[in-house]
Structure formats: C-alpha cells, structure tokens
Amino acid sequence: MRNLLKCCVVSLAGALFVACLALAQSSPKPNFGGPEDLKEKLGDTGPGGPAPRRDLTGFWAGRVAAKLNPVPAMTPWGQEQFRLHKSNGQYPVADSNDPIKGCDPLGFPRNILFMTRGIVFTTMPGKTIEMSEYNRIWREIWTDGRELPKNVGGRSADAPDPRWYGYSIGHWEGDYTFVVNTVGSDERTWLDNAGHPHSIDLRVEERYTRVNHNQLEVTVKIDDPKTYTEPFVITKSSFTWIPEQDFEEELCVPSEQAEYLKLIADPAANNKNGK
Amino acid sequence: MKQVKVTKFLWANPHTMVMFDMKDDKGNISHWAGEAGSPAAVRLLGWNKNSLQPGDVITVHLYPSKFESHVGRLDKIVLSNGTTLRDSPRGDLGVLSRY
Numbered sequence: 263m264r265n266l267l268k269c270c271v272v273s274l275a276g277a278l279f280v281a282c283l284a285l286a287q288s289s290p291k292p293n294f295g296g297p298e299d300l301k302e303k304l305g306d307t308g309p310g311g312p313a314p315r316r317d318l319t320g321f322w323a324g325r326v327a328a329k330l331n332p333v334p335a336m337t338p339w340g341q342e343q344f345r346l347h348k349s350n351g352q353y354p355v356a357d358s359n360d361p362i363k364g365c366d367p368l369g370f371p372r373n374i375l376f377m378t379r380g381i382v383f384t385t386m387p388g389k390t391i392e393m394s395e396y397n398r399i400w401r402e403i404w405t406d407g408r409e410l411p412k413n414v415g416g417r418s419a420d421a422p423d424p425r426w427y428g429y430s431i432g433h434w435e436g437d438y439t440f441v442v443n444t445v446g447s448d449e450r451t452w453l454d455n456a457g458h459p460h461s462i463d464l465r466v467e468e469r470y471t472r473v474n475h476n477q478l479e480v481t482v483k484i485d486d487p488k489t490y491t492e493p494f495v496i497t498k499s500s501f502t503w504i505p506e507q508d509f510e511e512e513l514c515v516p517s518e519q520a521e522y523l524k525l526i527a528d529p530a531a532n533n534k535n536g537k
Numbered sequence: 538m539k540q541v542k543v544t545k546f547l548w549a550n551p552h553t554m555v556m557f558d559m560k561d562d563k564g565n566i567s568h569w570a571g572e573a574g575s576p577a578a579v580r581l582l583g584w585n586k587n588s589l590q591p592g593d594v595i596t597v598h599l600y601p602s603k604f605e606s607h608v609g610r611l612d613k614i615v616l617s618n619g620t621t622l623r624d625s626p627r628g629d630l631g632v633l634s635r636y
Contacts, residue, residue, distance in 0.1 A: 299581070526552065
C-alpha cells in the first residue's frame with residue numbers, strides 16, 4: 263500500500279508541479295466544475311438598467327483575485343526588497359514569509375488586487391467608505407476637497423504615520439467615474455501575491471467606472487519611482503452587483519491560521535520542527 | 538481512499554480541513570489531513586460548516602504531499618449518501634497563491 267502511495271505521490275506531485283507551472287504561465291484556468299467566486303457564479307446579470315449618477319453605493323462581487331499585468335523593471339532598491347520576499351507561489355507555505363500568512367493585514371493596494379470577492383461602497387458627509395468582505399476592513403476616501411498628506415513616514419514630529427491602508431481622497435470625473443488617490447501605505451505590505459514590493463512613496467490611482475447598474479469597472483495604477491522604473495496599470499478588473507446585497511464573513515483568524523500551519527502546511531513541507 | 542473515518546472537520550480560513558483515519562488491510566490506522574478551499578470558495582460548491590461530522594465514513598480523493606507526511610490537497614470527497622463535495626477551483630489568481 264505504501265509503495266502504491268509513493269507511486270501516487272510521485273506521479274501526482276509531478277502532475278501538480280506541471281499544472282502549477284502551466285498556471286504561472288497564464289494558461290486557461292483548470293475547470294473543476296464549479297464557480298471560483300460569487301462573481302463567476304452570478305455570470306452575466308445584464309446591465310440591470312442605467313448607472314445612477316455619482317453613485318457606487320452597494321455590494322459588489324469580484325474575482326477572488328484580479329488578473330494582474332506584469333510589473334515593469336524594478337530599481338535596485340525594489341529588486342533587493344523583492345529578493346527578500348518569499349511568496350507562497352515560490353515556496354511552501356511553511357517557508358513563506360508572506361505577511362498575510364500570520365494574518366497581518368493585506369494592506370493597500372493588495373486588498374483591491376486579492377481577496378476581492380466582495381466590496382461595498384457607502385457614503386457619508388465628506389467621505390466615501392469602501393469596505394472589503396475579506397477581514398471586514400474599511401477605507402475612508404475623503405471627498406471634502408482636502409489634499410493628500412505629505413511626508414508620510416517622515417521623521418519630523420508632524421509627519422503622519424504610514425497606514426496599512428494608506429490615506430485616500432476621491433472625486434468624480436463626470437457622473438460615472440470615481441477617482442481615488444492614495445498615499446502612505448505601510449512598506450511592510452506587499453504589492454501582490456508574488457511578493458513585489460512597494461515603498462512609502464507609492465501613489466495609487468483607482469478609477470471606478472459604473473458602466474451600468476450592475477457593472478463596475480476598476481483600473482488601478484501604480485506610481486512608485488523608488489521601486490519601479492515607470493508607472494504602470496497593474497490591473498483592469500470588474501465587479502458585479504450582488505442581487506442579495508450581502509456577502510460572506512471572511513476573516514483571517516490567527517488561531518485557525520496557526521492550526522492550518524500545524525496540521526497541513528508544516529507537515530507538507532516536511533517541517534515538523536516549526537522552522 | 539475508501540471507507541475512511543472523519544475525526545475532525547475545520548471550517549476555517551485559509552482552508553477548510555478534513556482530518557480522517559484510514560485503516561489498511563492489516564488493520565493499521567494512519568491519520569491524515571486534507572485541505573480544500575476557503576469556506577467562501579467551497580460554500581459555492583455545496584459545502585457548509587456541518588458538511589462533515591466526526592465519525593462520518595467517506596471516500597477521499599486527495600493529492601498527497603510529496604513528503605510522506607499524510608497530508609494533501611483534497612480533490613473531492615464522497616459522502617456515505619453518495620453526495621460529492623469538490624474542492625474549489627485553483628485557477629489563475631494573478632500570481633499563483635495557496636489561498
């Protein structure tokens with residue numbers, strides 16, 4: 263029986279390795295016969311009517327992860343940070359130093375690129391609130407005309423502290439595109455699952471365009487000259503109106519994460535001693 | 538793996554986990570753990586927090602770890618009533634991720 267399992271391990275591990283390589287090269291995703299997320303399950307819901315003017319309010323379903331464009335060449339600083347990041351895609355989970363492995367915050371902008379099964383917009387005087395299904399976090403997007411803070415993370419007494427989710431301001435371009443600009447994201451967060459880094463100098467522009475009642479298109483642009491040699495659009499993704507206007511509770515729970523590492527990840531990496 | 542007995546079912550992030558005991562032809566029992574997608578993912582495929590209970594006898598299809606550690610990634614499980622519960626797709630996540 264053990265020899266049979268060894269045979270299965272070798273052959274299946276090989277098949278899985280090949281499958282992983284294929285996925286990394288952007289092959290069509292394997293079809294396991296079910297939806298990957300609610301957005302896929304909803305499918306084409308149609309326009310649902312015209313887009314309301316200057317209104318993103320509601321619950322939206324997205325892909326579990328956005329399709330990302332390749333990053334441009336990194337600066338020497340960026341390359342060094344990237345070298346230090348051990349992603350889940352390249353290392354067994356047990357050996358990865360992805361900060362979310364220990365339930366650290368995804369941070370911004372990674373939270374709009376990954377674990378984006380659900381987002382919510384609502385407004386209150388002077389600000390728009392964007393909430394995420396994953397970990398039930400929110401971002402304040404000030405719409406009262408204020409400027410973005412300067413010198414975030416600087417050494418002067420009045421320098422604002424970096425934030426996991428940065429500082430954001432927003433405004434409407436026309437009646438259907440809401441533009442958000444963000445600075446001040448904590449450098450401890452990764453840009454994406456591959457471990458691409460960002461610096462405190464990162465500036466992000468999100469453009470949310472409500473195409474019709476049911477469809478929201480998002481473009482995310484990265485500008486971080488300390489890390490990347492040029493600005494770039496990291497993704498163009500879309501969200502679908504959720505008919506029930508509700509979504510899951512999806513939390514990274516430290517105790518559950520610890521149990522997963524103990525029961526699955528460490529043994530799978532032959533790492534029984536907790537190295 | 539046929540006729541294995543569930544010992545624990547964890548409905549948790551980042552992965553649901555099924556712990557089960559498998560008895561070989563000689564009666565020796567080995568303890569296994571299999572992971573599937575997160576609750577948010579597998580719920581869409583018919584799983585819920587009470588899909589499995591300790592003592593359930595099921596059939597497990599699993600991709601074992603390359604080390605002999607009795608852990609692996611579930612492909613699907615088949616309940617005693619014939620219901621099949623599949624793992625969630627692990628498609629293109631921008632860059633490959635275990636989540």
